[in-house]
Amino acid sequence: MMTVTLDIVTTAVLLFVVATGLLVIFGVLKIINFAHGAFLTVGAYGALVTTAFGLNPWLSFPLAFAAGAVVGLLVERLVVRPLYGRPLDAILATWGLGIVISQFITLGFGREIQFAQSPLSGTISILGETYSAYRLITLAIAVAVGLGFAALIEGSRLGLSARAVIMNEDLARGLGIDTYRVRRMTFVVGCGLAALAGALITPLSSVDPNMGVPWLINAFMLVMVAGSSFLSLALAALILGGAQVVVSSYFSPILGGMTIVLLSAVVLRLRPAGFGRD
Amino acid sequence: MTEESTIASVAPSTPSARAGVERLRRFAAVLGALAILVAAGPFVLDTYLVNTLIRAFHYALVALTVDILWGYAGILTFGQAAFFGIGAYAAALVFTHIGFSPATIALAIALALAAPAFVGLLLGWLSFYPGSTPLYASVVSLAFPIVVTQIIFSGGTFTGSSSGLVGYQVVDFPIEAWFWVAGGGLIVFGALAYVFVKSEMARVLVAIRDNEERCSYLGINTPRVKILLTAALAGIAGLAGFSYANFSAVVAPELTGFVFGTELVIYVALGGRGTLIGPLVGTIGIDVLSSYLSGDLPYVWKLIVGLIFIAVIVALPNGIAPLVEAAWRRLVHTRRATGSERPVGLSSKPVAAVSTATLEIVGVSKSFGSLKVLEGINLTIVDGELVSLVGPNGAGKTTLMRCVSDGRERSSGLVRVNGQDIEIMPPFRIASLGLGRKFQTAGIFESLTVAECLRIACALHDQPSFLRSLEQLALPAAARLVIDATGLAELLSREARFLSHGQKQALELAMVLALEPQIILLDEPTAGLTKAERARIGRVLIDLVAQHRLAVVLVEHDLDFVREISSRVVVLHQGKIVLDGTVADVVGSQIVRNIYLGAGHA
Numbered sequence: 001m002m003t004v005t006l007d008i009v010t011t012a013v014l015l016f017v018v019a020t021g022l023l024v025i026f027g028v029l030k031i032i033n034f035a036h037g038a039f040l041t042v043g044a045y046g047a048l049v050t051t052a053f054g055l056n057p058w059l060s061f062p063l064a065f066a067a068g069a070v071v072g073l074l075v076e077r078l079v080v081r082p083l084y085g086r087p088l089d090a091i092l093a094t095w096g097l098g099i100v101i102s103q104f105i106t107l108g109f110g111r112e113i114q115f116a117q118s119p120l121s122g123t124i125s126i127l128g129e130t131y132s133a134y135r136l137i138t139l140a141i142a143v144a145v146g147l148g149f150a151a152l153i154e155g156s157r158l159g160l161s162a163r164a165v166i167m168n169e170d171l172a173r174g175l176g177i178d179t180y181r182v183r184r185m186t187f188v189v190g191c192g193l194a195a196l197a198g199a200l201i202t203p204l205s206s207v208d209p210n211m212g213v214p215w216l217i218n219a220f221m222l223v224m225v226a227g228s229s230f231l232s233l234a235l236a237a238l239i240l241g242g243a244q245v246v247v248s249s250y251f252s253p254i255l256g257g258m259t260i261v262l263l264s265a266v267v268l269r270l271r272p273a274g275f276g277r278d
Numbered sequence: 279m280t281e282e283s284t285i286a287s288v289a290p291s292t293p294s295a296r297a298g299v300e301r302l303r304r305f306a307a308v309l310g311a312l313a314i315l316v317a318a319g320p321f322v323l324d325t326y327l328v329n330t331l332i333r334a335f336h337y338a339l340v341a342l343t344v345d346i347l348w349g350y351a352g353i354l355t356f357g358q359a360a361f362f363g364i365g366a367y368a369a370a371l372v373f374t375h376i377g378f379s380p381a382t383i384a385l386a387i388a389l390a391l392a393a394p395a396f397v398g399l400l401l402g403w404l405s406f407y408p409g410s411t412p413l414y415a416s417v418v419s420l421a422f423p424i425v426v427t428q429i430i431f432s433g434g435t436f437t438g439s440s441s442g443l444v445g446y447q448v449v450d451f452p453i454e455a456w457f458w459v460a461g462g463g464l465i466v467f468g469a470l471a472y473v474f475v476k477s478e479m480a481r482v483l484v485a486i487r488d489n490e491e492r493c494s495y496l497g498i499n500t501p502r503v504k505i506l507l508t509a510a511l512a513g514i515a516g517l518a519g520f521s522y523a524n525f526s527a528v529v530a531p532e533l534t535g536f537v538f539g540t541e542l543v544i545y546v547a548l549g550g551r552g553t554l555i556g557p558l559v560g561t562i563g564i565d566v567l568s569s570y571l572s573g574d575l576p577y578v579w580k581l582i583v584g585l586i587f588i589a590v591i592v593a594l595p596n597g598i599a600p601l602v603e604a605a606w607r608r609l610v611h612t613r614r615a616t617g618s619e620r621p622v623g624l625s626s627k628p629v630a631a632v633s634t635a636t637l638e639i640v641g642v643s644k645s646f647g648s649l650k651v652l653e654g655i656n657l658t659i660v661d662g663e664l665v666s667l668v669g670p671n672g673a674g675k676t677t678l679m680r681c682v683s684d685g686r687e688r689s690s691g692l693v694r695v696n697g698q699d700i701e702i703m704p705p706f707r708i709a710s711l712g713l714g715r716k717f718q719t720a721g722i723f724e725s726l727t728v729a730e731c732l733r734i735a736c737a738l739h740d741q742p743s744f745l746r747s748l749e750q751l752a753l754p755a756a757a758r759l760v761i762d763a764t765g766l767a768e769l770l771s772r773e774a775r776f777l778s779h780g781q782k783q784a785l786e787l788a789m790v791l792a793l794e795p796q797i798i799l800l801d802e803p804t805a806g807l808t809k810a811e812r813a814r815i816g817r818v819l820i821d822l823v824a825q826h827r828l829a830v831v832l833v834e835h836d837l838d839f840v841r842e843i844s845s846r847v848v849v850l851h852q853g854k855i856v857l858d859g860t861v862a863d864v865v866g867s868q869i870v871r872n873i874y875l876g877a878g879h880a
Contacts, residue, residue: 099584
């Protein structure tokens, strides 16, 4: 029972971290970055490279973020900027981008499954249950990401501009905010977050060029349900991620794999605003 | 049919009929040429290519269904692969678990058609409802193949789980015959699709894509159209799946998958959505090239396809086909002669018996939380009245229009249209009660011609054809009055997006009248019009009320215009009716003066 509870919490936290980058971009740019899964993969390979060079595995997180941000900066100019205002086309073009990125990764690293070194191994005993120490650490990291991000949004000038763009882009531009810059920075941060999330999940799973796709789908559904609020995203990750763990543990892991997708579609049908406010 | 319409349809029909025969001959020639190519294929191509092409033909057929959904109806779907897969699994499951006999073949075919169509109905019901967004429909279409794949994974030995089903007995044709079956099937479906996309019904799909709200206010049950389209195309994709399961003798979960679904979208996007030839050539070309190049250039080929795909989406959203077409036309100097530019004959519908009209609004209120936008509105309007609704911005005029034309809008109160309580009816049902609404910004269908826009507006009383394209437009007299008075009658073949602002307003008015309503709501029909255009619309409105006995409700800011044409004026202020009287009452009213001059309310 304790294990299931911990599974629910850590799964929700991982989903939250993975979906955060997607939500940020969706909130400000109003487009869905279907290359999100590929950026996740970029971060995972970043972690792989970090440990392969014998560097401290903890370094893989900042390095992954940087790798994602750099690639993000490049593609924002080339692919994303022409697609503002064409949300369905943006889905397609970023999906194509995902294909291209994962093919580059395949060319560079091969198609086979690889394993990165975990920064923390072993288990911790909580209330009589032993539990993976790394999964528990993800909790702390997720909270740090969440708080850091809240600080960025609430406390920084970029955050203020981003909130202005989310609320009313035309007005923000009229007030002299460089909305192009806000979008570019948001996209870069979103891609960096995706890669960071990739590095974070790497020690829990194997690494391969297409590992991002299942995560992309779940993150996408969560963002659709959450709208553009971090609180609703956290709520959605907890409820739907929790449902996934319960179905996987007590019924079948295969059915668990489609729980989030199915529940999200139904939630949206019944309540188009999802977990957000109307 | 009236005398006029008979003359109109007979007189110009000779050249148009000749053109029709010519078109038919060209159509038959193209089909014949394709049939010869397919017939000769197995004798001139090597076995590997023949095999690859058979697969590509199957994929191309499914790609055509994606194209009709996305390119014409505007529904970006990743789900067609799953219908194809369900059809394939239907065959494999029947042959594996029940056996192989003529009876089970018939059963498998029936299942491969009915199961996807039924699932298509469910998926359509989930995706399309009044107020659903295109993004939501795409989300559902993306979730759907994932769910289907997971179900197959969890099916154990029944579905073969991740390794799929193999070794079942199949309808065993020699390879040449498969080529003919798949190629012939593709030609037949392609021809049917060609007829369909030229038909009046396909114009309805484009209209829904361009402006779904306008369609529903013209009495079209748009969710129903989309649900039925999804189900029909699901069945067709399922049949292709049946054939593929027999040809390949193996089915795998990837056939139903989301990745295959996106590949189909990529083929269609590269070839050119909204054309038939583009997706056909795109699918066959990429699939065949892939099968050759992915061996020589592993990974690089997929990388190239990905890069081209991005470039096409970013720079050529309509794909490569329109580009090739334009180049071809420049080369041979032919003018565009698409179906939409053929002349359309115009005729009048017989005038229906003059009926009475009543719009009763009883105690209607509308509030957003604690903010009351409308409060206790009571108003009855009958035929022969032209009621102007005036009041400052934010008085609730447009909100009142919305509460009358959409049953889900008002917070409380009762609205009866021609005696019928509108309850919580969606707009298309209220339209069928005899109420038409014109929007403030002209709601027209940008990519359709004037004639086609008007034809869509007649759809409520005159079911659009699945086979015929628009050649004869029979309009009710009131709509005819508008297009004659505003010169639109000469512009029937012009695409609506090329019209001037005033012409667009007039077109929308004519569309609303083509619905044959007894009551019309007009929201600032003269906004942004020149003085001459305004006077013309004013005369038309007076005519409509006097001759056609319509009940007209008009929201208007221009008080001079109101004074000239109204039989009655209702003044709204802060959500309440403050005055309901004649033009003279309003002109002499101190209250109205105070409202407009901002001296508080007396």
